[in-house]
Amino acid sequence: MKYLNKSITEIHELLKSKKLKPIDLVEEAFANIENNKEYNAYITLNKEEAIKQAKELESKEVDNLLFGLPIAVKDNIVTKGLLTTCGSHMLDNFVPIYDATVVEKLKEKNMIIIGKTNMDEFGMGSSSRTSYFGAPKNPWDKTKIAGGSSGGSATTISCRDVLFALGSDTGGSIRQPASYTGIVGMKPTYGRVSRYGLVAFASSLDQIGPLTKNVYENAVLLNAIVGKDEKDLTSARKKEEDFTRLIGEDIKGMKIAVPNYLMSDIVSPEIISKIKDTIKVLEKNGAKVDYVDVKYLDKAMTLYQIIAMGEASSNLARFDGIRYGHSKENPKDIQELYFETRAEGFGEEVKRRIMVGSYLLSGENAKIYYNKALSIRDDMKKEFINVFKNYDLIIGPTTTTTAYNLDDPMDDPLKSFMDDVLVIPVNMAGLPGLNLPVGFDKNHMPIGMHIIGNAFEEAKIYQLASFIEKELNLDLEPFGGENNE
Amino acid sequence: MSNYIPTIGVEVHVELKTKTKIFSNSTNGYGQMANSLTNVIDLGYPGTLPTLNEEVINLGIKAATILNCKIRKVMHFDRKNYFYPDNPKNYQITQARTPIGYDGYVEINVNGESKKIYIEEMHIEEDTCKSAHRGTKTLLDFNRAGVPLIEIVTKPCISSGEEVKLYLEKLRELLSYGEISDCKIEEGSMRADVNVSIRKNETDPFGTKAEIKNIGSISNAKLGVEKEIERQTKLYDNGETFKPQTRRFDDKIGDTVLMRIKETGNDYRYFPEPDIPFVVLTDEMINNVVETLPMLPDERRKKYQELGISELNANKLVANRPLSDYMNTLLTEKTNHKIASNLLLGDISAYLNRTEKDIKETTLTKERFLELISLLEKETLTSKNLKDILDTVMESDTSIKDIIKEKGIENITDDTEIRNVIKEIISNNPDSVNDYHNGHDRAIKYLMGQVMKETKGKANPKLAMDILTEELN
Numbered sequence: 001m002k003y004l005n006k007s008i009t010e011i012h013e014l015l016k017s018k019k020l021k022p023i024d025l026v027e028e029a030f031a032n033i034e035n036n037k038e039y040n041a042y043i044t045l046n047k048e049e050a051i052k053q054a055k056e057l058e059s060k061e062v063d064n065l066l067f068g069l070p071i072a073v074k075d076n077i078v079t080k081g082l083l084t085t086c087g088s089h090m091l092d093n094f095v096p097i098y099d100a101t102v103v104e105k106l107k108e109k110n111m112i113i114i115g116k117t118n119m120d121e122f123g124m125g126s127s128s129r130t131s132y133f134g135a136p137k138n139p140w141d142k143t144k145i146a147g148g149s150s151g152g153s154a155t156t157i158s159c160r161d162v163l164f165a166l167g168s169d170t171g172g173s174i175r176q177p178a179s180y181t182g183i184v185g186m187k188p189t190y191g192r193v194s195r196y197g198l199v200a201f202a203s204s205l206d207q208i209g210p211l212t213k214n215v216y217e218n219a220v221l222l223n224a225i226v227g228k229d230e231k232d233l234t235s236a237r238k239k240e241e242d243f244t245r246l247i248g249e250d251i252k253g254m255k256i257a258v259p260n261y262l263m264s265d266i267v268s269p270e271i272i273s274k275i276k277d278t279i280k281v282l283e284k285n286g287a288k289v290d291y292v293d294v295k296y297l298d299k300a301m302t303l304y305q306i307i308a309m310g311e312a313s314s315n316l317a318r319f320d321g322i323r324y325g326h327s328k329e330n331p332k333d334i335q336e337l338y339f340e341t342r343a344e345g346f347g348e349e350v351k352r353r354i355m356v357g358s359y360l361l362s363g364e365n366a367k368i369y370y371n372k373a374l375s376i377r378d379d380m381k382k383e384f385i386n387v388f389k390n391y392d393l394i395i396g397p398t399t400t401t402t403a404y405n406l407d408d409p410m411d412d413p414l415k416s417f418m419d420d421v422l423v424i425p426v427n428m429a430g431l432p433g434l435n436l437p438v439g440f441d442k443n444h445m446p447i448g449m450h451i452i453g454n455a456f457e458e459a460k461i462y463q464l465a466s467f468i469e470k471e472l473n474l475d476l477e478p479f480g481g482e483n484n485e
Numbered sequence: 486m487s488n489y490i491p492t493i494g495v496e497v498h499v500e501l502k503t504k505t506k507i508f509s510n511s512t513n514g515y516g517q518m519a520n521s522l523t524n525v526i527d528l529g530y531p532g533t534l535p536t537l538n539e540e541v542i543n544l545g546i547k548a549a550t551i552l553n554c555k556i557r558k559v560m561h562f563d564r565k566n567y568f569y570p571d572n573p574k575n576y577q578i579t580q581a582r583t584p585i586g587y588d589g590y591v592e593i594n595v596n597g598e599s600k601k602i603y604i605e606e607m608h609i610e611e612d613t614c615k616s617a618h619r620g621t622k623t624l625l626d627f628n629r630a631g632v633p634l635i636e637i638v639t640k641p642c643i644s645s646g647e648e649v650k651l652y653l654e655k656l657r658e659l660l661s662y663g664e665i666s667d668c669k670i671e672e673g674s675m676r677a678d679v680n681v682s683i684r685k686n687e688t689d690p691f692g693t694k695a696e697i698k699n700i701g702s703i704s705n706a707k708l709g710v711e712k713e714i715e716r717q718t719k720l721y722d723n724g725e726t727f728k729p730q731t732r733r734f735d736d737k738i739g740d741t742v743l744m745r746i747k748e749t750g751n752d753y754r755y756f757p758e759p760d761i762p763f764v765v766l767t768d769e770m771i772n773n774v775v776e777t778l779p780m781l782p783d784e785r786r787k788k789y790q791e792l793g794i795s796e797l798n799a800n801k802l803v804a805n806r807p808l809s810d811y812m813n814t815l816l817t818e819k820t821n822h823k824i825a826s827n828l829l830l831g832d833i834s835a836y837l838n839r840t841e842k843d844i845k846e847t848t849l850t851k852e853r854f855l856e857l858i859s860l861l862e863k864e865t866l867t868s869k870n871l872k873d874i875l876d877t878v879m880e881s882d883t884s885i886k887d888i889i890k891e892k893g894i895e896n897i898t899d900d901t902e903i904r905n906v907i908k909e910i911i912s913n914n915p916d917s918v919n920d921y922h923n924g925h926d927r928a929i930k931y932l933m934g935q936v937m938k939e940t941k942g943k944a945n946p947k948l949a950m951d952i953l954t955e956e957l958n
Contacts, residue, residue, distance in 0.1 A: 317566060
């Protein structure tokens with residue numbers, strides 16, 4: 001019997017009626033993961049602890065929708081007693097002594113952490129190929145990338161190993177792999193989810209979010225992880241809300257903006273055509289869709305590189321071999337400890353970004369680049385706010401192409417940024433954005449639509465996403481449900 | 486040696502007296518077992534984030550107020566990036582661009598003249614951890630990592646070692662009174678770095694700077710500056726130059742020694758700390774904090790002297806905070822403040838030192854103290870007798886009157902009894918009476934002595950003198 005491709009409500013009922021036990025789900029999850037091993041979604045499995053926890057849950061009351069459900073956690077979110085590598089040699093021996101706030105929240109709901117998912121090293125990349133542990137593969141075509149940096153989380157959901165995964169998104173790292181693998185991925189509003197325990201890449205952009213196979217489950221998981229955290233000063237105090245509350249409502253009268261830039265010739269015609277098809281569905285159902293000009297969208301990438309790399313160069317300075325992580329053995333002096341630890345511990349892409357970031361903050365450059373980027377970023381935020389004065393949501397494609405080949409060259413560092421050109425503006429403005437699968441290209445690789453909301457309006461995004469999901473009713477199981485038995 | 490004009494600027498770091506650290510809830514403490522006051526935030530573990538201790542901002546407001554600084558209402562923190570083993574995140578969170586206080590001054594008294602030492606800025610930052618070198622190894626103690634600091638930077642407006650000393654003393658007094666810092670140099674809760682340069686004329690550009698670090702006491706700061714001026718003078722006199730450098734004060738030789746030549750272009754890659762939102766202060770927040778400030782030393786000195794207390798005693802009181810606070814409870818009382826200050830600094834201080842008590846731990850309530858002063862003023866109690874009863878006054882709740890009665894040292898204030906004694910003494914000492922009438926002052930003192938002898942010191946001296954004078958005439 002197979003449960004983990006059923007809906008959360010079905011599973012919940014079975015658990016409640018004791019027809020199903022958490023241990024059954026855990027065992028099935030590990031069997032799935034074993035079956036799909038070649039997709040390389042995981043860096044570390046939490047087998048022993050997950051089984052132990054599942055057994056302990058048998059005596060507890062099934063008190064919430066997420067009770068007893070396995071979840072995969074991106075490997076840059078710290079988990080007490082469970083290896084947390086960030087996809088890097090630098091931390092391949094790092095066992096945290098504390099839980100991230102989101103992990104505490106998952107544990108409060110009695111969710112079971114099944115393992116830590118593969119990712120680009122410290123989140124730096126867009127194909128998960130910078131992982132020290134090798135790249136995950138796309139379940140729709142194993143010769144293709146799964147995207148990144150949350151490639152492992154996207155892969156395991158796409159494979160239907162488990163229902164839930166957490167990722168993190170600094171410049172598209174949840175939405176872009178979700179798009180490539182045909183799943184739902186949400187980057188919440190900056191400040192919605194605590195960053196405490198998320199190993200920082202770019203502090204002013206990083207945000208944790210849920211990856212799931214459908215919209216409803218995505219909203220349910222988001223319900224569980226949000227909230228003001230005293231440990232994170234950038235987390236926002238907001239009234240408690242149910243993100244599923246608008247799911248099922250129609251979209252009549254909804255006003256939707258489509259920025260012209262997102263539909264320009266930087267995007268493949270196949271994708272544009274699929275988005276246009278979807279727009280027709282929206283219009284047919286009473287939504288008003290306008291094409292609009294949004295300033296600065298074309299500048300977002302440049303801003304992102306300056307801000308993200310600047311912050312990263314500082315955030316990653318703590319990996320010095322003194323207190324944790326990789327450490328050069330028997331260094332002759334402190335200089336050698338620093339140099340060799342970091343030379344050995346970090347991969348090429350991370351080193352490149354640290355160097356560029358250091359340069360950008362160096363001397364007068366901080367004023368010329370970083371401070372200027374921050375100020376243009378404010379303008380960009382204002383531009384988005386203006387759009388939202390007249391529109392409920394913004395839509396467009398999530399990516400410019402569908403997933404490309406794993407063995408495509410990695411020698412152009414700018415290419416990886418270009419993969420995220422459409423999703424980065426959302427991080428710059430701190431807005432929520434979601435990827436929804438809306439179809440396939442001629443090779444049957446998933447195409448995703450990007451739905452952007454005003455700050456803290458995730459519920460509205462879910463409303464539109466679930467409406468489209470229902471209308472399109474796509475078959476989104478990569479193996480036709482045949483791989484996991 | 487020629488005469489040069491010294492230009493001196495001082496940077497002082499003080500550790501703030503908070504319960505917890507600036508960016509985590511670890512205890513802020515001194516002298517504990519190494520690394521016992523730490524958590525994952527202090528250690529810079531991956532994924533950790535800073536929180537902001539409000540107490541630090543409040544103490545920052547207090548310090549800025551005390552140092553007559555303007556207070557910045559919108560401020561943020563910055564990261565100062567540099568690799569060093571005592572710097573757990575390899576960046577220090579500080580306020581590089583928006584210091585909480587700026588454009589202030591401290592007044593010092595140089596040879597009877599008041600001089601303002603101008604404060605360029607004062608900012609909040611975190612302390613590093615402490616490193617100890619053992620042979621080829623370096624040990625790190627992170628208890629100090631994340632202890633809140635305020636760095637106070639003067640303008641280069643100081644012109645001698647003596648002024649540096651006076652400034653540091655004044656700063657220590659002010660910050661201790663504001664309960665901002667312990668200012669214990671020996672424990673490192675106050676650390677001063679001094680920049681010294683000299684030049685021939687006021688119109689010349691500033692000379693090459695040497696920074697003196699590792700100064701273990703205020704007197705060493707003065708000495709260090711004087712030695713450095715001397716060293717630079719000799720060099721210039723010999724036609725030599727030197728590079729900007731960092732020197733440390735060596736206690737053993739009582740002089741500064743070279744630590745390192747300053748490399749130009751230290752690049753700290755400052756940028757605004759993205760993990761801490763901007764801090765916005767309102768007038769109300771500032772006022773609420775300022776209201777909690779105690780009366781400051783200079784105002785106390787002024788008030789005391791207005792109440793007839795000598796300058797010497799006023800200074801002594803201010804130097805002893807608990808006694809000064811006690812004195813302040815009497816400021817509006819109608820009493821003899823001079824006697825009060827003498828008592829506090831004399832017998833009461835001696836008692837407190839001997840018993841190692843704080844005045845608050847004694848039974849000397851304000852009311853009892855006022856009664857004591859009044860008895861002394863009326864000379865119902867002599868200062869000799871006070872010594873006999875002081876311990877009881879400080880340790881029991883018995884009323885002062887009863888204590889005096891019990892000890893049998895109550896002065897004879899009975900008019901008739903004293904008069905009878907005096908009459909007898911006058912008749913027994915005709916020579917002295919004669920001398921008195923002939924204008925010999927000594928005679929009346931002798932007669933008074935006889936009165937005291939006869940009454941075993943119990944006669945109220947004032948009353949006895951009045952009656953004696955009356956009877957003699």
